Amino acid sequence: MTGTLYLLPMLLGESHPDISIPGEVQNITTSLSHFYAENIKTTRRYLRKLDKSFDIDGSHFYVLNKKTKDEDLSEMMKPLLQGFDGGIISEAGLPGIGDPGSKLVRLAHKKNIKVKPLTGPSSFVLALVASGLNGQSFAFNGYLPVKGQELAKKIQEIEKRSAQLKQTQIFMETPYRNNQLLEQLLKTCHPQTQLCIAVNITTDQENILTQSINQWKSSNPDLHKKPAVFAILKA
Amino acid sequence: MTGTLYLLPMLLGESHPDISIPGEVQNITTSLSHFYAENIKTTRRYLRKLDKSFDIDGSHFYVLNKKTKDEDLSEMMKPLLQGFDGGIISEAGLPGIGDPGSKLVRLAHKKNIKVKPLTGPSSFVLALVASGLNGQSFAFNGYLPVKGQELAKKIQEIEKRSAQLKQTQIFMETPYRNNQLLEQLLKTCHPQTQLCIAVNITTDQENILTQSINQWKSSNPDLHKKPAVFAILKA
Numbered sequence: 001m002t003g004t005l006y007l008l009p010m011l012l013g014e015s016h017p018d019i020s021i022p023g024e025v026q027n028i029t030t031s032l033s034h035f036y037a038e039n040i041k042t043t044r045r046y047l048r049k050l051d052k053s054f055d056i057d058g059s060h061f062y063v064l065n066k067k068t069k070d071e072d073l074s075e076m077m078k079p080l081l082q083g084f085d086g087g088i089i090s091e092a093g094l095p096g097i098g099d100p101g102s103k104l105v106r107l108a109h110k111k112n113i114k115v116k117p118l119t120g121p122s123s124f125v126l127a128l129v130a131s132g133l134n135g136q137s138f139a140f141n142g143y144l145p146v147k148g149q150e151l152a153k154k155i156q157e158i159e160k161r162s163a164q165l166k167q168t169q170i171f172m173e174t175p176y177r178n179n180q181l182l183e184q185l186l187k188t189c190h191p192q193t194q195l196c197i198a199v200n201i202t203t204d205q206e207n208i209l210t211q212s213i214n215q216w217k218s219s220n221p222d223l224h225k226k227p228a229v230f231a232i233l234k235a
Numbered sequence: 236m237t238g239t240l241y242l243l244p245m246l247l248g249e250s251h252p253d254i255s256i257p258g259e260v261q262n263i264t265t266s267l268s269h270f271y272a273e274n275i276k277t278t279r280r281y282l283r284k285l286d287k288s289f290d291i292d293g294s295h296f297y298v299l300n301k302k303t304k305d306e307d308l309s310e311m312m313k314p315l316l317q318g319f320d321g322g323i324i325s326e327a328g329l330p331g332i333g334d335p336g337s338k339l340v341r342l343a344h345k346k347n348i349k350v351k352p353l354t355g356p357s358s359f360v361l362a363l364v365a366s367g368l369n370g371q372s373f374a375f376n377g378y379l380p381v382k383g384q385e386l387a388k389k390i391q392e393i394e395k396r397s398a399q400l401k402q403t404q405i406f407m408e409t410p411y412r413n414n415q416l417l418e419q420l421l422k423t424c425h426p427q428t429q430l431c432i433a434v435n436i437t438t439d440q441e442n443i444l445t446q447s448i449n450q451w452k453s454s455n456p457d458l459h460k461k462p463a464v465f466a467i468l469k470a
Binding site for chain 2: 007016017018019020021022023024025094095096097098099101102103105106107108109115116117119120121122125126127128129130131132133134135136137138139140141142167201202206208209210211
């Protein structure tokens with residue numbers, strides 16, 4: 001009998017696990033001893049937070065990130081094929097969204113390994129529901145291009161798609177480039193396009209607000225180094 | 236001082252709350268006495284499940300569904316403007332996705348009411364991460380058209396978009412029409428298009444599998460009356 005591949009949620013920032021990780025999900029997480037982690041250090045710290053006496057030295061950690069090769073994936077699959085349960089865990093939120101966790105999941109489906117997703121915080125989905133923007137049709141675009149010209153082009157493209165399909169467009173940026181992204185959005189988007197900025201989700205510093213590009217122009221928020229999710233909808 | 240508008244998660248099916256509702260979210264939910272519910276009966280049953288002694292008679296329930304008019308929304312906003320906290324709760328999963336909860340959220344942003352999304356189960360996001368399909372770019376399309384010809388056209392349209400944008404396309408169906416939807420997908424999609432079918436998520440009967448349209452043709456599953464989420468990706 002093969003093991004189960006759990007998809008384990010991770011906290012989005014400094015907060016108590018009971019805010020965003022269900023009790024049974026905490027129990028399952030600390031019952032495992034095989035972890036496929038985007039960041040091993042973050043994962044160890046989290047396991048210690050969930051259970052002070054968690055046996056870290058007796059556990060197995062495998063790195064699953066952008067650099068992971070296909071032959072590493074086959075190696076990682078072995079404990080599951082031998083009957084051990086394992087869990088994929090990303091640096092923040094749910095694994096498989098905006099990170100390379102899905103590679104191992106795809107292989108698991110091929111090998112008839114059971115895949116079990118567990119509930120936890122997802123910054124894009126919390127931002128979406130709190131935005132008040134269209135929740136019947138939306139798209140997640142991951143990270144936008146870094147360079148100014150390509151970024152402007154991409155913003156135009158997704159704003160156009162938003163208008164055509166009446167589809168909320170969600171995207172992210174690494175925290176130290178948030179202000180540049182906001183500047184480009186204010187420059188590029190239609191004044192009446194609705195923009196939601198959701199900052200520090202699930203933490204004490206959480207701040208979520210939706211208003212028109214025009215209104216944002218006069219509010220001038222500082223987003224530097226604050227984890228943020230953006231969503232636009234062109235009416 | 237105005238109240239906070241919480242976005243409360245609801246169980247996806249018959250399961251223990253600790254599987255998918257964080258402890259603090261359970262506490263916040265049972266601390267409220269104003270509920271904006273898609274389905275009042277389901278909400279009452281859930282509150283009773285969370286806390287056997289919950290004061291249902293001392294609580295206020297407002298219906299927030301497709302039929303809710305704009306003037307009803309203004310009325311619903313009153314307790315929040317008076318300083319009471321309130322929570323939106325849908326029939327399953329997170330409010331504001333595939334349901335009309337976002338109307339009240341939008342009004343809250345206009346009235347400077349704080350909106351606080353809480354973590355809980357979302358069938359489309361759990362299906363997505365467990366699918367192993369592209370989690371860097373994806374779109375949620377809600378419910379597809381009912382009629383055969385329109386449905387076929389819509390499936391062709393989103394399959395084409397999936398290929399063009401390398402975007403996983405997620406959609407749902409009311410459980411008693413699942414088999415017809417599957418039949419149409421098998422007829423319409425390219426044999427190599429990957430299809431994930433995720434059934435009864437978070438319950439003991441959960442079943443999630445991704446394979447090609449060709450492979451599905453020979454597996455012939457019965458999806459009748461089982462809550463399901465579908466996702467396709469055309470390579």
